[in-house]
Amino acid sequence: MPTSEQDFLAAIDRHFPNQAEGVLLGRGDDCAILDAIGPLCVSTDLFVEGAHFRRSYFTPADIGHKALAAAASDLAAMGAAPVACALSLVLPDSVDDAFLDELLAGMAALSTRLGLPLAGGDLSRGPALILDLAVFGRPSPAGVLLRRGTLRPGDELVLIGEAGLARAGLLALEASGRAACEAFPAATAAHLRPEPRLDNGQLLAGLPGVRALMDVSDGLARDIPRLLGLGTAKAKGGSKNLGADLRIDEALPHPEALTYFRSQGLDPLEAFVLGGEDYALLAGVQPSGLALVLAAFPAARHIGTVSATPGLRVNGAAFSHAGFDHFAKE
Amino acid sequence: MPTSEQDFLAAIDRHFPNQAEGVLLGRGDDCAILDAIGPLCVSTDLFVEGAHFRRSYFTPADIGHKALAAAASDLAAMGAAPVACALSLVLPDSVDDAFLDELLAGMAALSTRLGLPLAGGDLSRGPALILDLAVFGRPSPAGVLLRRGTLRPGDELVLIGEAGLARAGLLALEASGRAACEAFPAATAAHLRPEPRLDNGQLLAGLPGVRALMDVSDGLARDIPRLLGLGTAKAKGGSKNLGADLRIDEALPHPEALTYFRSQGLDPLEAFVLGGEDYALLAGVQPSGLALVLAAFPAARHIGTVSATPGLRVNGAAFSHAGFDHFAKE
Numbered sequence: 328m329p330t331s332e333q334d335f336l337a338a339i340d341r342h343f344p345n346q347a348e349g350v351l352l353g354r355g356d357d358c359a360i361l362d363a364i365g366p367l368c369v370s371t372d373l374f375v376e377g378a379h380f381r382r383s384y385f386t387p388a389d390i391g392h393k394a395l396a397a398a399a400s401d402l403a404a405m406g407a408a409p410v411a412c413a414l415s416l417v418l419p420d421s422v423d424d425a426f427l428d429e430l431l432a433g434m435a436a437l438s439t440r441l442g443l444p445l446a447g448g449d450l451s452r453g454p455a456l457i458l459d460l461a462v463f464g465r466p467s468p469a470g471v472l473l474r475r476g477t478l479r480p481g482d483e484l485v486l487i488g489e490a491g492l493a494r495a496g497l498l499a500l501e502a503s504g505r506a507a508c509e510a511f512p513a514a515t516a517a518h519l520r521p522e523p524r525l526d527n528g529q530l531l532a533g534l535p536g537v538r539a540l541m542d543v544s545d546g547l548a549r550d551i552p553r554l555l556g557l558g559t560a561k562a563k564g565g566s567k568n569l570g571a572d573l574r575i576d577e578a579l580p581h582p583e584a585l586t587y588f589r590s591q592g593l594d595p596l597e598a599f600v601l602g603g604e605d606y607a608l609l610a611g612v613q614p615s616g617l618a619l620v621l622a623a624f625p626a627a628r629h630i631g632t633v634s635a636t637p638g639l640r641v642n643g644a645a646f647s648h649a650g651f652d653h654f655a656k657e
Numbered sequence: 658m659p660t661s662e663q664d665f666l667a668a669i670d671r672h673f674p675n676q677a678e679g680v681l682l683g684r685g686d687d688c689a690i691l692d693a694i695g696p697l698c699v700s701t702d703l704f705v706e707g708a709h710f711r712r713s714y715f716t717p718a719d720i721g722h723k724a725l726a727a728a729a730s731d732l733a734a735m736g737a738a739p740v741a742c743a744l745s746l747v748l749p750d751s752v753d754d755a756f757l758d759e760l761l762a763g764m765a766a767l768s769t770r771l772g773l774p775l776a777g778g779d780l781s782r783g784p785a786l787i788l789d790l791a792v793f794g795r796p797s798p799a800g801v802l803l804r805r806g807t808l809r810p811g812d813e814l815v816l817i818g819e820a821g822l823a824r825a826g827l828l829a830l831e832a833s834g835r836a837a838c839e840a841f842p843a844a845t846a847a848h849l850r851p852e853p854r855l856d857n858g859q860l861l862a863g864l865p866g867v868r869a870l871m872d873v874s875d876g877l878a879r880d881i882p883r884l885l886g887l888g889t890a891k892a893k894g895g896s897k898n899l900g901a902d903l904r905i906d907e908a909l910p911h912p913e914a915l916t917y918f919r920s921q922g923l924d925p926l927e928a929f930v931l932g933g934e935d936y937a938l939l940a941g942v943q944p945s946g947l948a949l950v951l952a953a954f955p956a957a958r959h960i961g962t963v964s965a966t967p968g969l970r971v972n973g974a975a976f977s978h979a980g981f982d983h984f985a986k987e
Contacts, residue, residue, distance in 0.1 A: 351696055352802075352804065355805070355806075356735070356804050356805050356806075356871075357700060357731040357732075357734035357735050357805070357870075357871055357872060358698035358699055358700040358731050358732065358734070358735045358737065358792075358794065359698070359699045359700070360696045360697065360698055360699070360735075360802060361693070361696065361697045361698075361699055362696060363691070363693030363694075363695065363696065363697040364693075364694070364695070365693065365694070366681055366690045366691065366692060366693065367690065367691045367693040367697055368688035368689070368690055368691075369688055369689045369690070369691055369741075369743060369776060369777060369791070369793065370687060370688040370689070370743075370777060371743050371745045371777065371778055371779050371789070371791055372745075372779050373745050373747060373779045373780070373781040373789075375747055375781040375782070375783045376783075377783065377784065378781045378782050378783055379781065401687040401688050402687075402688065404687035404688070405686070405687050405688045405690075407688065411699075413699060413700075413701050413791070415701045415702075415703050415745070415789045417703060417705055417787060446699060447699060447700060447701065448701055449701050449702050449703045449789070450703070451703040451705040451708045451709065452705070452708050453705045453706075453707065453708055453785060453787060454707065454784045454785045455783060455784045455785070457747060457783060457787060459701070459703075459745045459779070459789040461699070461701055461743070461791045462688075463699065464688065472682075472690060474682065474686050475685075475686050475687070476685075476686075540687075541686075541687055542687060
């Protein structure tokens with residue numbers, strides 16, 4: 328591991344440029360200064376060894392990539408355009424310079440590709456490898472930020488991306504380590520290297536009829552109520568008299584997810600509804616806008632409809648399981 | 658500890674209001690939305706058990722207070738006005754509900770007093786208690802954000818706040834635990850409950866002749882070169898041909914710091930230059946502005962002058978020690 332903060336800052340400077348559009352003052356002062364000329368989206372996302380990843384099957388570059396990808400997905404979920412990010416990094420003694428270099432390289436590659444320059448952060452030693460990414464975004468040229476809690480009965484639910492695939496990858500990696508990458512390349516990649524859908528989010532933010540958007544990080548069963556504005560941290564405007572009817576068939580799960588869950592004696596449709604960490608986008612669309620959304624995204628799937636009846640139903644049957652919760656004791 | 662993210666969010670909602678000026682959308686969506694109508698200052702600050710604090714002598718409320726205070730000090734160091742903050746919290750199993758409640762209460766009290774509403778964050782379980790605070794600020798009505806790396810030879814160095822006092826408190830707490838609070842009330846309070854100088858920073862940002870500002874978190878010896886724009890993360894405009902001459906006498910250290918360091922056979926003046934975590938403000942002022950700054954802040958002390966000769970000198974003698982580095986192995 329680097330023996331001083333200065334060594335670490337030098338490593339940061341090797342991997343991340345310190346000048347970027349939208350960043351008036353980059354790293355090296357008390358604060359960074361962002362050029363915010365209107366509303367600014369802000370989110371932070373923890374990526375904690377043992378809770379979110381294991382070094383046994385995440386490469387250092389995977390860790391750097393996924394920590395930023397998961398945070399950036401929250402910008403996609405608002406339909407926001409990327410501005411910048413900041414990294415707070417807790418390093419244990421067991422991380423050496425080569426490991427850190429690969430981690431930063433993995434993060435820097437995604438940072439460049441997404442247009443999320445690293446504007447600042449902090450560093451500390453600690454008992455585990457922990458990354459906390461703050462991400463900043465602004466309205467896309469279309470000008471809309473898509474919130475939760477704005478849907479009405481009859482609005483349609485559209486999924487862009489997979490559901491349950493990353494969960495299959497996680498379980499396969501937990502069982503077999505990196506060897507799982509050969510048997511389940513798409514599922515393990517979905518867990519190790521998720522792609523935040525920033526472009527999709529911005530495009531959705533410009534389509535008429537798209538009323539609400541979120542990223543599915545904890546599984547549809549847990550996240551749909553959040554999209555509807557239910558729960559403790561209720562978005563303004565949400566109503567308690569909302570539910571959803573999902574229509575799920577075996578054409579929806581990714582083939583690797585079908586194969587994996589069946590091989591484990593598990594129901595692939597239940598896994599589709601419960602599986603987390605796919606970072607798919609879930610949009611709520613008024614009925615008249617559905618055709619346009621499906622046309623704009625060939626990979627989008629119409630998975631259900633918002634209902635005035637509380638609760639979640641899958642193919643007509645009540646669905647009561649809780650999705651994946653990073654925090655609850657399993 | 659809370660058994661679900663929902664319990665935690667309920668605790669957050671009990672302590673922190675979710676509506677505030679400058680926050681267009683608070684907690685409960687994918688991102689918070691800040692009302693940024695110009696440059697926005699951003700900083701993140703880690704507060705890690707074992708590296709920055711111990712539960713043996715920090716009360717839960719102290720932990721919540723100091724994590725936010727240290728982060729907010731970076732806004733003070735730009736002369737910025739407060740906008741909002743976000744908390745990423747890593748909780749070990751050993752933290753129970755009462756502890757968490759007191760921690761949040763300590764943070765919430767400072768959040769309210771400073772005008773830094775909690776706009777978002779994240780939560781994870783992990784092996785230690787770790788807080789990462791992101792803070793957001795904007796230019797004060799005076800309109801200036803004070804950067805580093807803008808000083809010239811002959812500019813004067815002005816300290817607002819103590820130096821070395823928090824270090825005395827840390828050492829006394831490490832030696833005697835909470836009992837040290839009776840013998841050294843000011844020193845231990847400086848370590849446990851630092852006060853970020855947001856008002857001072859904004860006032861400095863409006864005074865003519867104040868060219869540069871930072872907060873002294875790692876000790877004058879380490880931080881003065883940073884104010885001058887030297888080092889890896891060099892602020893734009895810094896020159897390598899800068900140094901500083903400090904004039905330090907025994908009237909400068911706080912009486913408790915004098916008493917403590919002398920009792921340990923240590924030099925109080927060296928401790929004044931080396932001691933960290935005081936979160937004092939260090940301003941660089943052009944000579945013609947010095948009198949006004951000293952008049953505006955009765956507690957301000959003129960401690961030295963920027964020089965065209967590289968290096969740091971104290972009362973004419975070269976000073977080569979490194980200050981306090983949270984990250985370096987001690």
